[in-house]
Amino acid sequence: MIFGKAKILRSHGWQYIPDLYSVTLTEEFRGFPLLTETDDKQDLERAAKICPTKAITTEPLTLDMGRCLFCGECQKCAPRNIKFTNEHRLAATRREDLIVEAGQTAPKFDTSVVRPEIAKYFGKALQLREVSAGGDASIEMELGATGNVNFDFGRYGVGFTASPRHADGLVLTGPISANMAEALDICYNSIAEPKILVVCGSEAVSGGLYADSPAVDRKFLDKYHVDLWLPGAPTHPLCFIEGITKLRAKKK
Amino acid sequence: MKLYYITNNTASAVKIADIPVVDYTELYNDLAERMTNSRYHVAHYFATEHEMGLKFYLIILDDECGEVLISSFIPDYYTRGLASLTALHAQFHPFEREMYELYGIPFNNHPWLKPLRFSHDRRNRESTMDSYPFYQMEGDELHEVNVGPIHAGIIEPGAFRFICSGEQVLHLEIALGYQHRGVEGEIIRDDNKLRQTLIAESIAGDTAVGHATAYAELVEKLGEERIDEELKLERMIALELERIAMHIADTGALATDIGFQLYQVACEALRTVTINTTQAWCGNRFGKSMIRPFGTNHPLTQAKVDTIIKNITDVRRRYNELREDILQDNTLLARFEQCGLVPTEEMQRIGGVGMAARSSNLKRDIRATHPSGYYATELKHEPVLKSHCDVMSRLATRLDEVLQSADYVLNTLKGYKPTEKLRAPQYDAKLQADALSFSLIEGWRGEICHVALTDNEGRITKYKVKDPSVHNWLGLAIAVRSEGISDFPINNKSFNLSYCGHDL
Structure with missing residues (x-):
């Protein structure tokens, strides 16, 4: 028996990614989109029309990553206008910064709106309570993966905790189903101040495919201040890690 | 009188006019007898608005000869309720509860028409999550434990209420x-x-x-075009990769819940390799964007085939080392064996499907009984069956299925030369008018069934989804009866059912 375990350990080897911030994902991954204006708009109009979450505007050309599900179909329709790069670092501190404009070369992360107490209180340790309110389980699994043997975000003092009383903030996933709205509110209010609110995944940021569903109730987001917006369907663990790290970094 | 339209999972969509509209009493009498035979189970049963009030559609699967039986009925306007099939065969319970919740149809003699999912379009808006009618037991020595809707881990919400005598669970009720x-x-x-x-x-x-x-096959059955064999093959690879990844995740989750860190971290690493393989194929770790109707945006290339073969060979070897060690580990076996029993008859009674049913020695596997796509033409699938009906059986099924799926992937891709010329998806194909189309897919949890109805212009006007979890949640509730409450987590992980798939 002990030999069996030794064998597993040997095959397992070292799994953790030594530097979480210099990883380049596979070319296939669809992250930050590069947008280019063209004189003719036919391709783009087709792309905007088929986009399931109406994330694209044509006049002027913009793409809202908070709505985008990164399916890549618009790139097929309008390859001259839209090209998804494998840049996974997509976090933003303001909702409107997720709207990408033509010619923009990198995501915007505006540190000026980050509250100074975040670095002060949570710079060394940050425990989060995750609440899924209509999340489709893929995003929950990706958040779970941030603490796994590969990403091991716990090495920087960031983890998930069971009780909101032990938490320093809340991570919201899912479009906020009406049946979950009250529980979400209660959970958020059970977390002691100071606290942060992270909205994770395009479905949570904008409602995604369910933005207009009568079964969804998004009033929660009108009531409370959001510190970090993370797009993606689902958000890649490294996107979450990078966003949280920037949020709690000391300002230079 | 003919009660059913008989078809199978590879035929094209059915004209609604061809589906017999029968008398409910006759159908009821037939089902009362028919469903006692374990070769039959209900795949879908739903009602839809109709000029005469409501029209009901019922889809029954015959696992022995691969037939799909479709029937329909329109109750008379003055009918006061329908005789409940659940009263005879428990497997009908989620479907009758859903119809009661949505339309207020009384099912006479139904044991308990409690709400199913509190959908926004339910008939009785007074019935809310907060007023869920939990089962209650009286007794000085009993206590209740409520868990949820928010759970301790990073998972989806659902409320569990246990009625316990000391540490022993007498009853578990799952409110979703x-x-x-x-x-x-x-x-x-x-x-x-x-x-x-x-x-x-x-x-x-x-x-x-x-x-x-499931969606793609359903739409393709309504279309006229033939689907490339190559596309069917690639979809099979994608489905099996998903199965491998999730079974490994659950192996790890079970290890986590008994504090077995070695297996946990080994599985985390192996799952990462598997889902990163999927990501290298289509750009998403969960295979989103991979499957599209009539074609694909991500045809396999030779380089991708080589990556899949390399990674899955490695995953298979390492997982097998783990598997062999798990099967010999006394401390693990002591927790998992004889825990969370769902006997075969019980699994059949509640209409259990998929991997959980196979772990209770019930042969429910769409890949073998109602194959479609590559499973119907090239791959002769033999389901993994386990007879101990406990948590260990459900783990052992996963242990074997990962190897089986890995072999399907490797054997199929060995020598496979992708043409890389698969058609692009089509989103504007003309669909058959006035038809009913269904699809049956063996997802990693089990039987997924989608049904759609089209109008006279070929637009989909009704879409019904059934995730295998709809059947299997009751299995979890039954598994924990008489177990210690501390064994709930391992039982829950051994089923790993979907909340959103159930709640829709």
Whole structure:
């Protein structure tokens, strides 16, 4: 028996990614989109029309990553206008910064709106309570993966905790189903101040495919201040890690 | 009188006019007898608005000869309720409860028409999550434990209420509906088939490939074009990769719950390799964007085939080392064996499907009984069956299925030369009018069944989704009866059912 375990350990080897911030994902991954204006708009109009979450505007050309599900179909329709790069670092501190404009070369992360107490209180340790309110389980699994043997975000003092009383903030996933709205509110209010609110995944940021569903109730987001917006369907663990790290970094 | 239209899972869509509209009493009498035979189980049963009030559709699967039996009925306007099939065969319970919740149809003698998912379009808006009618027991020595809707881990919400005598669970009731997003309404909001595909992918994000394949096959049955054999092959690879990844995840989750860190971290690493393989193929770790109707945006290339073979060979070897060690580990076996029993007859009674049913020695596997796509033409699938009906059986099924799926992937891709010329998806194909189309896919949890009805212009006007979890949640409730409450987590992980797939 002990030999069996030794064998597993040997095959397992070292799994953790030594530097979480210099990883380049596979070319296939669809992250930050590069947008280019063209004189003719036919391709783009087709792309905007088929986009399931109406994330694209044509006049002027913009793409809202908070709505985008990164399916890549618009790139097929309008390859001259839209090209998804494998840049996974997509976090933003303001909702409107997720709207990408033509010619923009990198995501915007505006540190000026980050509250100074975040670095002060949570710079060394940050425990989060995750609440899924209509999340489709893929995003929950990706958040779970941030603490796994590969990403091991716990090495920087960031983890998930069971009780909101032990938490320093809340991570919201899912479009906020009406049946979950009250529980979400209660959970958020059970977390002691100071606290942060992270909205994770395009479905949570904008409602995604369910933005207009009568079964969804998004009033929660009108009531409370959001510190970090993370797009993606689902958000890649490294996107979450990078966003949280920037949020709690000391300002230079 | 003919009660059923008989078809199978590879035939094209059925004209609604061909489905017999029968007398409910006759259908009821036939089902009363028929469903006692374990070769039959209900795949879907739903009602839809009709000029005469409501029209009901019922889909029964015959596992022995691969037939699909479809029937329909329109109750007389003055009918006061329908005789409940649940009273005879428990497997009908979620379907009758749903119809009661949505339309207020009384099912006479139904044991308990409690709400199913508190959907936004339910008939009785007074009935809310907070007024869920939990089962109650009286007794000085009993206590209740409520868990949820928010759980301790990073998982979806659902409320569990245990009635315990000391540490022993007498009854577990699972109240769901917190995840209800209105999937079935949103999917027909407009005719954008890309949007419909993406909604299918989001029904249960951990089964994105399974549900998207179910949607794609359903739409393709309504279309006229033939589907390339190569596309069928690649979809099979995607489905099996998803199964491998999720079974490994659950092996790790079971290890976590008994504090066995070695297996946990080994599985975390192996699952990462598997889902990163999927990501290297289509750009998404869960296979979202992989499956599209009539074609694909991500045909396999030789380089991708080589990557899959390399990674899955490695995953298979390492997982097998783990598997051999698990089967000899006394401390693990002591926790998992004889825990959470769901005997075969019980599994059949509640209509259990998929991997959980196979762990209770019930042969429910769409890949073998109602194959479609590559499973129907090239791959002769033999289901893994386990007879101990406990948590260990459910783990052992996974242990074997990972190897089996890995072998399917490797054997199929060995010598496979992709033409890389698969057609692009089509989102504007003309669909058959006035038809009923269904699809059956064996996702990693089990039987996924989608059903759609089209109008006289070929637009989808009704879309019904069934995730295997709809059948199997009751299995979990039964498994924990008389177990210690501390064994609930391992039972829960051994089923790993979907909340959003159930709540829609």
